[in-house]
Amino acid sequence: MDVGVARFLESRIEEIRELSERINTGRPMLAFQRLPRHMKRRVMGHSSKRIPRSILDLHLKQQAKSGAPKKMKMPSRKHRRRPKNARTEFERRQEGVNRWLETHLWHAKRFRMVTRWGFKLAETPCDKGWRACWRAAISHCLMFDLSYTLCVELSGRESDLFSTLEKLTSEDCRANNLNPEVVAGSKEGQIVLYTPGEYPKGCIGPAKLMWRPQGAEETRQLWLWCHPGLRNEILENVSKVIGDKQVTVTALDEEFNRYRLVGPLAMPVLRDAIVSFDGTNPPDWIDKTLFQNQTDVWTQLRNTGQAAQNAIFGLTVKSVSRNAIPKRKKSLKSEEHMMETDQICQSTDSQLWSKEVRSQVVTSLESPAPVMLVHQPAPNGKHGEGWDLITPRKHGLQLWLRMIMCGARVGALKQYLELNWNTLNAEDLCLYPDSPMGNSEEKDLSQREKDRFDSLPPNKRLGVPWFTLPWQQLINEWSTTGAGSFFVIRDKTQLQMADQFMEKSEECKFRAEEGLVAILVCLENGGNLERGSAVCLPAGPDDLSTPRKEDASLRALQRRLQPEDGLKVSDIFSRRVAGFVLEGGYSFHRGCSAGIAFITAAAVKQLFSTLVWNERLQVLIINKSCPLYRYASVKIV
Amino acid sequence: MVRFKNRYLVLEVVPVESKSKLKPRMRAQALYSALMEKVELLHGDFGVAAIRNGFLAKYCSERTQIAYVRVRHGPHKLVTSAVPLVTQLEGAHVSLKTIYTGGSVMQCNKFLRDFHIKQLEGTLPLVKDEEQRKKVQEAFLSFRQLGEERSNINQ
16 A cells, blocks of 8 residues: 555656646747737737847747748749740740740830831830930940841842842942942942832832952852841842842841941940950861951951941950849940040951851850941931941840940830931931832821721811821822822932022922922921821911911811812812921920921922022921921921 | 637546556557547537547556547537546546646646646645655645746746
8 A cells, every 4th residue: 555655656746747847848939939928919920020029030040940931922823824934935926927036035024015027026115215215325325126137148240249239229329339348348338229120219128238348259249238028029129130140149037136236335335245256266167367357456446436437347256145244334435435546447357248157156155256347327427326236146145135234225116216217317217108118117007097096986086187198199289290100209419409409599300290309397496296297388478477377277177087089188278288297206306396208399399489588498387186387497308 | 810729638547447457558549549439429420520630639648647638629529528438448447537628738737737736735644654755745845946936937
């Protein structure tokens, strides 16, 4: 009995001791469990936010120690649904229809993309930085991806190539064609292509011309860089013209990237972004003498002033990954650049011309690549000077990213067009309304306008006399004799004469009545213009004394959507319509609204007759949906 | 979300036959299945299902034959009603007594400690041996000290 009790007592005492220990040492270990009752919160267990700051540190340490799993945030719906293999997905999206440029992904994140001419191109930045883009073009560096430009290669004997070109261009443009520096391959030329035999009508469009510097072989290579929309016309007409001759035509699709840098800092950006190949372990295709020449010239070429207008420079570029520029910086003109050297650098050839080289370079991203730098002169003499960088396929993106890291701002299609018409760049498509490209652009734009118009409720629709600009009708109305199809007068001699006429009051004669003359209109006293605004001739000094003038007939017109059949375009308004504005808007360059308009050749004559009572050439601009006239100064382009 | 509340039943497993006979083997599994059986008997499939989630049987200590049974708060009533019905554990006749129902293990521990102390107090008069008595009295003192320490720590 005793033993039993003894045992019982012992065991019980042990038990009690153990329990007491458990209770006493059962101190809560976690920081938030040690808080006084009134500071504890239920959520503390799973949310660190609700813990008093004083113990937050300790709490986080404990969490880390215990390996508490990180709060898994459910990925967004978009992230969950994204394709497993991005590359195959991108390839699928490009199937057959719209090609992506090498820089597509970069643009797609920052720009509104649009489908044009079989490509997906950036239209405008999402950040509404158009003013910033203008400033970049004027004072810093603005960059465009023009890789959608089509390159057509012609190769054959020199004489054959000359005769081919002759037939495709106008007599007046031949000067540029035969410019010896262009033919030698040290400069890029600019030509306007015409359907053979139809000059001055049958305009195809503008093209840039590059000859490969003559090598040992007899055959020469010629590159025509043109707008992708002109592809069919060019290829058709070129093959027609070639006929029996041994000239081969190839459209080099997807072979090049072409980036344009515009602005005073274009050269510093290029110099910082391009790492020229140093010559160690050169691949087989490198021509040693050429490489040496290129390197020498590149070391000398420090600022844009050292390059001749439109000069071409070849270069071999080292492949450098983007990681090599650790930080974003702004390339500035160094002191060397500040000192304008007179030393003009010689143009150099590039191995980019060779198909074999290109095919070798494309296979590996690490290999050095041949590139070409082409100087772009300022079209109006002031702004828009820059460089074109032409790289082979696949080697463009690295350079693109490097240039951005060096401070180049990127512009899209709209900025490109704006820059062009602000600086009156001859590449601007809006200077070619008589080409098939111009026509289809016209149709596109007018269709879009019409769709927009139709989508508005009837009481919001402002009377619009026309969607598609009725050039032909206008020409017909202005011509005294029966007129054929219209065309744009590009003959420089005639245009210069017209300009001179202003000063000398000679009679201005344009050879044909079906011609349109491009003019630049500036609304110096305010007002805005848009595509489709009518250019009217002022009737007398009264028209210009007051800046605005109501046009009663437009009010009547606003009830009608389109002019009825039989109503003359030129008689719609009280002042005679001479032409239309093709492209225009607010011009940063001039600080007012400006645009490029076309007026009939006959109207030009009448315009000059106003010089009798007016000191300078002025016209009235009236917008489609507004009954006010604005007067604008005129300059023949 | 709503909190999962538990009830911890503190059971004393008392062998019905004399102590010299086999102690019921301390297997938690046996206790678990015995209780499940009785709940099924009393409350059917519903009872079993209601209890299964969160049902746990554990032995607190071998010496004292105390077991903890954890049940969800709510269905715990089904278990408390079944506990008296358990008569056999692994062949041995036993009687289960629910001595405490607590919300947490710590509360059960606290109760148990006091429970054991009371039991000791009860057996103290039975102790004839002086030495033993001293031991026990010393033990009581130490418990009190521990108790004071505890209250100091918690402040």
